[in-house]
Amino acid sequence: MSISDGDFRRMVDFIKSSYGIDLSQKKQLITGRLSPTIRKLGYKSFSEFVNHLLEKRDESEVTLVINKLTTNYTFFMREQEHLDYFYKSIIPALVRRHQRDKVLSIWSAGCSSGEEPYNISMLLFDYLGNQAKDWDTRILATDISAQALSKAQKGVYDLPDTIPSDWKKKYFTANKDGSYTVAPAVRNNVIFRPFNLMDPIAFRRKFDLIFCRNVMIYFDQPTKDALVRRFYDATVPGGYLLISYSENLSPNMPYRRLATATFQK
Structure with missing residues (x-):
C-alpha cells in the first residue's frame, strides 16, 4: 500500500509534534510496517487512515502506530x-x-x-x-x-x-x-x-x-x-x-x- 507525499508529511508532522519521534527519512518504514495493519483494520488507503488518525486521535490507533514504528529493543546488561x-x-x-x-x-x-x-x-x-x-x-x-x-x-x-x-x-x-x-x-x-x-x-x-x-x-x-x-x-x-x-x-x-x-x- 503506497502513501502520497502529502499524507506522509501529515503523518510525520503529527507524530513529531505529539511524540517527538522524527520519521522524516522513514517513508519506506512507514509503508512497510503499517500497510498490513491498515488493510486488516479495513482501511482502503493510507489517505483514509491518515485522515481518521488526525481527525479522531483515537488512542488505540495512535498507540498502534507508535508500537509499529519504534523498535522496543533492549536487553539485560546493555552497555x-x-x-x-x-x-x-x-x-x-x-x-x-x-x-x-x-x-x-x-x-x-x-x-x-x-x-x-x-x-x-x-x-x-x-x-x-x-x-x-x-x-x-x-x-x-x-x-x-x-x-x-x-x-x-x-x-x-x-x-x-x-x-x-x-x-x-x-x-x-x-x-x-x-x-x-x-x-x-x-x-x-x-x-x-x-x-x-x-x-x-x-x-x-x-x-x-x-x-x-x-x-x-x-x-x-x-x-x-x-x-x-x-x-x-x-x-x-x-x-x-x-x-x-x-x-x-x-x-x-x-x-x-x-x-x-x-x-x-
Whole structure:
C-alpha cells in the first residue's frame, strides 16, 4: 500500500509534534510496517487512515502506530561498561548523599520492555546487600508504548548469557519453558507508568538519576535539546543523566560530562 507525499508529511508532522519521534527519512518504514495493519483494520488507503488518525486521535490507533514504528529493543546488561560505572561510582555517591533519609529517586525514561529498570534494581540490591531493606530505591519506569509496558509488568524474559549466574538464582524464577520471571522483590521495586517525553515533566520529586538510553535516537536535535533541558530542570543539584553510548549532548547543554554518556548537574 503506497502513501502520497502529502499524507506522509501529515503523518510525520503529527507524530513529531505529539511524540517527538522524527520519521522524516522513514517513508519506506512507514509503508512497510503499517500497510498490513491498515488493510486488516479495513482501511482502503493510507489517505483514509491518515485522515481518521488526525481527525479522531483515537488512542488505540495512535498507540498502534507508535508500537509499529519504534523498535522496543533492549536487553539485560546493555552497555555493561556503563552499568559498571553506575555501580562503582554513581551508586556509592548517591548512598553517601542519602545516608539520612535513605531514599533514592531514579527514573528510567523510555524503559521499553522493562529490562533496564529491573537491571538497575538488581545492581542497587547487590550494592546495598542486607541494608537494601532499609532503603527506598523504587524506580519510576515510563514508556510511551502500552505494548512495551505490558511486557515489562509481566517480567518474563529469555535471559542472555550476559546475566551473571548468581543473579539467575537471586533475582529470577525459572519457568518450565526455559524463560525466567523477575523475582517479586525486584518487580515491586519498579513502578511502571505511561508517559510521553514531549509532555511537561512534573513528577512529585526531582530525580537523583535519570536513565534515558537509546531513546533520543528517534529525535531530531532541537527536540533532543529541549528534552535534555527538561531533564535538567527535573534533576536535583548533583544529580545524573545517563544516555546511551550511541548518543551525545549538544555542547551548549547545561550538564557537565563525567564519562562516556554520563553527565552531572
